[in-house]
Amino acid sequence: xxxxxxxxxxxxxxxxxxxxxxxxxxxxxxxxxxxxxxxxxxxxxxxxxxxxxxxxxxxxxxxxxxxxxxxxxxxxxxxxxxxxxxxxxxxxxxxxxxxxxxxxxxxxxxxxxxxxxxxxxxxxxxxxxxxxxxxxxxxxxxxxxxxxxxxxxxxxxxxxxxxxxxxxxxxxxxxxxxxxxxxxxxxxxxxxxxxxxxxxxxxxxxxxxxxxxxxxxxxxxxxxxxxxxxxxxxxxxxxxxxxxxxxxxxxxxxxxxxxxxxxxxxxxxxxxxxxxxxxxxxxxxxxxxxxxxxxxxxxxxxxxxxxxxxxxxxxxxxxxxxxxxxxxxxxxxxxxxxxxxxxxxxxxxxxxxxxxxxxxxxxxxxxxxxxxxxxxxxxxxxxxxxxxxxxxxxxxxxxxxxxxxxxxxxxxxxxxxxxxxxxxxxxxxxxxxxxxxxxxxxxxxxxxxxxxxxxxxxxxxxxxxxxxxxxxxxxxxxxxxxxxxxxxxxxxxxxxxxxxxxxxxxxxxxxxxxxxxxxxxxxxxxxxxxxxxxxxxxxxxxxxxxxxxxxxxxxxxxxxxxxxxxxxxxxxxxxxxxxxxxxxxxxxxxxxxxxxxxxxxxxxxxxxxxxxxxxxxxxxxxxxxx
Ligand code: HEM
Numbered sequence: 086x087x088x089x090x091x092x093x094x095x096x097x098x099x100x101x102x103x104x105x106x107x108x109x110x111x112x113x114x115x116x117x118x119x120x121x122x123x124x125x126x127x128x129x130x131x132x133x134x135x136x137x138x139x140x141x142x143x144x145x146x147x148x149x150x151x152x153x154x155x156x157x158x159x160x161x162x163x164x165x166x167x168x169x170x171x172x173x174x175x176x177x178x179x180x181x182x183x184x185x186x187x188x189x190x191x192x193x194x195x196x197x198x199x200x201x202x203x204x205x206x207x208x209x210x211x212x213x214x215x216x217x218x219x220x221x222x223x224x225x226x227x228x229x230x231x232x233x234x235x236x237x238x239x240x241x242x243x244x245x246x247x248x249x250x251x252x253x254x255x256x257x258x259x260x261x262x263x264x265x266x267x268x269x270x271x272x273x274x275x276x277x278x279x280x281x282x283x284x285x286x287x288x289x290x291x292x293x294x295x296x297x298x299x300x301x302x303x304x305x306x307x308x309x310x311x312x313x314x315x316x317x318x319x320x321x322x323x324x325x326x327x328x329x330x331x332x333x334x335x336x337x338x339x340x341x342x343x344x345x346x347x348x349x350x351x352x353x354x355x356x357x358x359x360x361x362x363x364x365x366x367x368x369x370x371x372x373x374x375x376x377x378x379x380x381x382x383x384x385x386x387x388x389x390x391x392x393x394x395x396x397x398x399x400x401x402x403x404x405x406x407x408x409x410x411x412x413x414x415x416x417x418x419x420x421x422x423x424x425x426x427x428x429x430x431x432x433x434x435x436x437x438x439x440x441x442x443x444x445x446x447x448x449x450x451x452x453x454x455x456x457x458x459x460x461x462x463x464x465x466x467x468x469x470x471x472x473x474x475x476x477x478x479x480x481x482x483x484x485x486x487x488x489x490x491x492x493x494x495x496x497x498x499x500x501x502x503x504x505x506x507x508x509x510x511x512x513x514x515x516x517x518x519x520x521x522x523x524x525x526x527x528x529x530x531x532x533x534x535x536x537x538x539x540x541x542x543x544x545x546x547x548x549x550x551x552x553x554x555x556x557x558x559x560x561x562x563x564x565x566x567x568x569x570x571x572x573x574x575x576x577x578x579x580x581x582x583x584x585x586x587x588x589x590x591x592x593x594x595x596x597x598x599x600x601x602x603x604x605x606x607x608x609x610x611x612x613x614x615x616x617x618x619x620x621x622x623x624x625x626x627x628x629x630x631x632x633x634x635x636x637x638x639x640x641x642x643x644x645x646x647x648x649x650x651x652x653x654x655x656x657x658x659x660x661x662x663x664x665x666x667x668x669x670x671x672x673x674x675x676x677x678x679x680x681x682x683x684x685x686x687x688x689x690x691x692x693x694x695x696x697x698x699x700x701x702x703x704x705x706x707x708x709x710x711x
Contacts, residue, residue, distance in 0.1 A: 087190050089134035090455035100127045114410060114618045114625075121412030122419065125632060126442065132633040136573065137456040138191060140184035140287045142279035147457045148177035162653060163385035164392070164644060166302055166309040168293030171643050178457050179294040179641070181304035184275055184287035185244070186459035188630055189572045191285040194462065194562035204605070205598050207555040208258055208267070213598050214610050215472075215533045215551035222476055223532045224524035225622055226708045227409055231517070232689035233473035233525035234352025235403050239395070241300035241345040241353075243638075244465050245291045246557075249273035255552060269546065269553060272560055285562055292345065294460045296638050296645070298392040301360055303344040312342060319368040319383030321361045330513055332503065333358055339500045340543075348542075351478065351497040351505065355516055362674045364391045367661060374657045389644055390658035393447075396639065397421055398667045404635065406689035408628065409620035420636055421445050431663055446639040448649035458641035464634050466563045467627035469554045469609055472532035473525040479705040480511045483518040483677050486695025491703060495536040499543055514677040521681075521692040523705045528623045530591065530613045555607050566611025566626070567604050573629045578603065586616030 093101070104127040107116070113124035141147075153169075153176040155161070160170045168180035177183060187194050217223075248270040255267035274286035293299050301321070303309045314320045322342070324334045333341040333354070340346055343357050367387040375383070400421045405414045422430045423444035429436065430444060437443035439450050479491045489511055497505060505511050511519070526532045537550040563569070566584075567577045578584035581592035581603055591614055599605050606614075612624035621628065640646050644653065651659045667688045672679040683692050698706065 087135070090137055091133045092455070093130045093134065097127075097130045101130050103127070113412065116412070118411035118415050121410070122415040125412055125416050128629070129632050129636060131574065132629065133454045136188045136630075136633055137454055137637075138187040138189065138461075139456050140186045140191075140459060140461075141457075142281045144175070144457055146177070146183070146278070147172075147175035150174065150176065153177055159381070159385070162648075164295070164297045164388055166293075166297075166299070166306045167304060168295050168297065168299075171295055171297075172451075172453075172458070172641075173643070175457055178453075179459065181291055181293045181299070182289050183294070183459060185246075185290050185465070186456065186461045188461045188463040188633070189564060189569075191281060193564055193568065193572060195284050196286055196562055197559050202556070202559050203256060205600065206256055206258065207552045207559070208255060208261065208263070208549065209598060210555050210607060210610060211533070211538065211549055211551035212258065213594060214530050214613065215554075216538060217472075217476070217526070217532050217534055219535075221531070222534075222704055223527045223529060224475070224704065224708070225473070225527040226524055227620070227690060228406060228525055228622060229689060229691045230352065230475065230478065230520040230523040230525050231355075232403060232406055233470075234356055234520065235399075235689065236407075236468070236470060236473070237348070238300060238353060238356040239399055239403075240468050241292070241348070242296065242298060242395075243292060243294060244460050244468075245345070245347070246288055246465070246561075247273040247291055253556070255556070263549070264547075267547075267549065267552070269548065269556065272557065288462065288561060290460065294458065295642055296392055296396045298344070298360070298388060298395060300345040301343060301357060301364070301391070302388060308344065312344065313384060314380075317380035317383075318372065319380045319385075319387055320365040323358075323361055323365065328507065329509075330506070331358065331362065332507070333361060341503070349499050349502050350494060351502045351516065352520065354502045354506065355513065355520065358513065359517075359670060359674060360391060360395065363394070363670050364388065366673060367391055367658065370657045370661060371655055374655060386655050386658050389654055390661050393645060393654070393662045394665055394670075396645065397662060398670075400635070400639070402667050402687060403689050406687045407622035408631075409622075409687075409690075410618065416632075417635075419445065420639065421447065441636075441640070446636060447645050449640070449646055451641060451643055451646045453641050454637070458637065460634065460638075461630075462561045462563055463569070463630050465561075466558050466608055467612070467623075467630045469558075470528050470623070471537050471550050471554065472528050472534075472613075474534050474537055475524065475526050475705060476534050476536070477703070477705055478519065478523055479701060479703050480505065480515060480519045481522065481695070481698045481701070483512070483514045483681060483695075486697025486699075488698065488701040489515065491705065493536070494534065498536070498540075512677075514675040517671060517675060517678055518681055518692070518695075521688075522694050522698060524691065528613065529617075530610075554609055558608055563608055565604060566606040566608045569608045569611070570626055573626070575626065575629065584611060585614050588614075 104124045113121050170176050172178045251271045252268045275289050292304050314322050322334050324332045367390045368383050371386050404417045435444040441449040477491050477493050480489045533551045541547045571577050581596045585591045612626045615624050668682045
């Protein structure tokens with residue numbers, strides 16, 4: 086094993102040692118809640134030690150205060166849209182255009198040979214393990230469709246690769262049903278800055294890697310100013326003319342004007358509109374306390390608040406919904422509030438100045454754990470959750486619950502995403518209620534919707550997203566499943582049957598497609614095939630990357646782990662983040678939802694249906710009979 090990048094303190098080392106012993110007999114997820122949470126903490130210490138690696142051969146790429154000076158003091162207390170100056174010592178860290186990092190040493194993430202890239206055929210893997218057969222939608226019945234839209238919305242804040250102009254001509258199968266050739270743009274590698282980049286190319290992230298709402302605000306200052314209202318109110322532009330409701334503005338072609346508008350569907354339309362409205366509501370609140378502030382200052386503070394609010398919702402609401410396990414519930418609450426808990430934190434603030442365990446990560450001081458901050462190729466890989474997308478969405482009225490219409494997702498993508506809303510067929514309130522009673526697809530084998538396996542995008546490509554997901558991981562040097570686990574210090578299956586937890590039929594299919602060589606099983610396919618921990622919405626393999634990177638997004642950010650206070654956020658803004666959750670955001674902008682929002686259960690779990698919705702028997706909102 087390579088030497089660690091991060092040196093844990095004595096207490097952490099003790100914790101790690103203790104749980105190594107415990108885990109010889111019992112895995113973390115079988116321990117009682119609080120002990121399981123401590124076990125996760127110990128796992129994270131080791132992940133920080135061994136699984137953070139820069140995408141550059143040297144840290145000089147991150148810039149320094151001499152060659153990349155802070156040219157505008159405004160960004161001492163405001164997010165810069167291109168991500169610059171979040172770190173005042175490494176100003177380019179996390180900027181748009183900087184490389185993805187890695188969770189494994191770069192020597193294990195080599196560019197594949199042609200043979201490795203195409204073996205076994207990605208299209209065969211797509212057909213065998215990813216295609217959803219007609220009528221075989223497998224719903225994730227512990228989640229609602231809003232949870233699926235939410236994670237895509239967040240991913241659009243964090244990551245997006247650049248495309249090259251060169252293409253792959255993806256080999257098709259004998260008797261393939263694909264129409265014509267399957268051409269795909271290659272991922273564009275960054276220029277070679279070091280000899281190691283030849284073997285392990287770097288790829289640039291076109292989004293900022295910070296949790297800075299770039300899906301809403303854009304990843305450059307120029308983009309942000311296009312999206313802002315010219316008035317001195319700090320607000321984002323929204324369109325109200327001609328409709329009863331408020332919409333995102335559109336360009337002349339009908340595309341939404343927002344920070345990141347690729348891969349658009351009604352789910353994106355809903356969440357982008359909701360958080361643009363939230364930004365504007367925060368502006369009004371801050372203006373009340375600061376009547377003499379400029380529009381820029383109001384905007385800057387509202388953006389900080391809106392971003393922190395999304396980070397909090399993701400941490401304490403979305404994550405415990407998709408990873409419904411008592412240890413996780415405790416762990417994620419601890420990430421935000423610390424063991425001290427929400428109530429004490431709200432009354433007296435941080436009781437420990439720097440301990441993230443006692444008082445949460447916000448305000449605990451920034452720490453990059455020895456490696457410059459970035460998001461990683463493996464992080465992108467584990468968020469390839471395209472099977473969350475169902476075939477259809479059933480829409481209902483929020484006032485009486487009556488079924489209105491069921492629409493194929495294919496009919497509400499890209500420019501058509503807004504159609505049901507603008508046609509007056511359903512209101513935003515109806516759509517949110519409907520999303521919250523529809524199920525997403527489960528993250529498992531053979532659950533990619535037909536739409537996703539023949540997806541026409543506005544750039545003229547038609548993609549089989551399952552083929553794409555396999556090919557991209559291989560192209561970008563993401564290790565295959567067994568090696569992925571080995572490098573995370575997890576047990577590695579020796580047989581296909583061990584991998585599938587005893588599912589003989591699946592094991593036989595895997596063995597056939599992967600030619601009997603378990604080491605070649607793709608990370609995504611292995612993750613979909615392993616037995617899932619009770620309550621979990623995805624694999625434990627993917628989860629290890631999660632627990633590491635979820636905390637890192639908070640811990641590296643100067644505006645969250647560092648200047649987490651009323652000076653930076655304003656008193657009004659700080660209270661807004663700490664006292665608001667997703668349910669409040671929904672009810673604030675769509676008051677008709679207030680009566681149906683569940684009081685006690687997680688907002689991303691299926692809501693209780695109104696009596697009027699119960700008559701609908703479609704698979705979109707009903708658990709299939711066993
Ligand atoms: C209808 C909904 C969706 C559409 C149309 C869509 C479409 C796409 C497309 C076209 C790409 C680029 C593929 C390429 O590399 O050539 C992509 C990438 C990706 N999508 Fe989706 N997607 C959808 C939903 C989701 C969801 C629910 C998730 C869950 C997190 C997700 C996560 C990702 C990730 C992680 C990438 C890789 C980004 C990168 O390469 O940097 N997508 N998607």
